[in-house]
Amino acid sequence: MIPQRTRDLLDQAVEKQGLCGAAFGVVDTDGQGETYGLGWAAREPEPLPLDGETWWDLASLTKPLFTAREILRVVEEGLLDLDDPLSAHLPDLAWMQETLLKARTLRQLLTHTAGLPAWAPLYTWGDATTIRARLLQEPWRLRAPGEVVYSDLGYLLLGTVLERVRGVPLRAFGLDEGLTFTPDRAHSAATERCPWRGRVLRGETHDENAWALGGVAGHAGLFGTLAGVLTQAKGLLRERWLSPAAQAAATRPQAGGRSLAFVAAQPGWSGGSLCGERAFGHTGFTGTGLWVEPELGLAWVLLTNRVHPSRHGTLDIQALRRAVGNTLLAARG
Template identity: 60%
Template sequence: MSADAFGLAEQAVQRGVIPGAAFGIVRPGELPQTACFGLAQREPEALPLRPDDFFDLASLTKVLFTVPEVLRLVEDGLADLDEPLSRFLPEVGWMGGGDLGTRTLRQLLTHTAGLPAHAPLYTWGSGPAILKARLLQEPWKLGEPFYSDLGYMLLGLVIERLRGAALAARPLPSGLTFSPDADHSVSTEFCPWRGRVMRGEVHDENAFALGGAAGHAGLFGTLAGVLDAARALLEGTALSAAALAELRRPQQGERALGWERRYPGWSGGSLCSPGTLGHTGFTGTGVWIDFERGYAWALLTNSVHPSRHSRLPLQPLRRAVGNALAAQWSRA
């Protein structure tokens, strides 16, 4: 039934749009349909992509790890989405002033806190503990709502503070990890700063500098692991019914809690159901969940390999695959 979508992914590899791709679809109560194509690495030597290889999920960390972890804090009575950041991290902005401490967990989750999109923490030249302290004390200038890695870094610190343990120590289901076996990992980019091709090490420079696991990046996953995480949300087993309803609810504009909802031109295509949630990662990853039609799909690629500066756009492929699946499953 999904042959057209699988063919689109395979053709993208054959045309050289991406070195490799792992693609799969899952429905409740059914075995996933999966396939992988192409290479896990081109340089310095060609390595075939295997079904159980780990991909650097990049910003899928936000929605597959950080958002559920924050909602579990709420479920456990340790936090509320509308409480200010200063309740959990009282030292935030203490030296530099500003309004960051008044921003709520909900605002951080929905990218509406007004934080900048990015800052090169990895160039600040300190160890993870000092970088985390400086992240809290930096006088961030708040402005208009903007998609922000910094907000999710702060959410990662909230999780660590309330759980009393590093993010990497949090339990994860099979197929998701912050410390993959490099020999079973897909390569991302040759990093001039680190002087090597990243394989089994987080691609995101700031997550690397923060110790490898952060609220915005650092999670690795196999195709099966990502599909299982998506299925748990689709079937309602990942969170309580109340938390899942809050996760799916429209929050602001095109956003749910962390996830994107369908909008004109978005990555999941134009034919999916209105309540579909999806998210992408900079390394070339993506996952989408169509709750109304009852299926989820993931397209994991290594499009930044060997360089982000030479890769081809992925959005046309993502939208084409999403539309092919929506057309097929709507007829099922």
């Protein structure tokens, strides 16, 4: 099921292009699958091998696999609507300020069309309590609604909405097997030698803002094994990830090639150029990704720690992702 050409590309990335380690898996609609792992869980401070139970920092795969999915589950329960204004669930947002952010909707946050900036160094603001308060009160400079700006800030606010609706912190939410917010460090792939934290990161989120908020936020903090993420891919492929209506909403393109949870196939996207119009997927900064091709009945997951020991390596992870997708789909026929 995994073509030799795909294996060769991954081998070259590890042996010649500086990639530390990779775990790759494929699954089809019949439930048949195959996996391939190579490289190392860590090279620094000492070499550590990968195994089938290695936890990977999923980075922005947190957005679709946790935050967007949980928002849609709340919608299924009738506790909120996607077109609710943000202020309906965060009444203390921009307290005693006039801002258009109050009227921006949950749908706009999910599709990255709320006009929020992409990122801000929240981890420099102070402790977690201060960051949480300032996130709601910061006078964000907004773009016009509708323009797609991929924004961690929007998903940070969605995480806050989830905590308010459920009445518990994100860390207390239930997760499927193979997903966790608290991985075993001894069985986790290392990410960066972090200049701010002064250590090689293993078993703690690579994302600075999520770490400053206690390790879990709406945009990052989720860890997964290859088997765990493949289970998510299988659920998406077989349309058992949410209710039929909610899953259709999660995967249907809405704005700028984005659905409520994923990125639709389009020129230059991470899944490669051989995907059909219904294909979708998502990636994470640490080197992770999940893709689903419904027309060919195939889904695949590539988990890497391409930021180890530094995010400033020479590997072109986007080119590798596209090449993997193209060789896999070409062999599928």
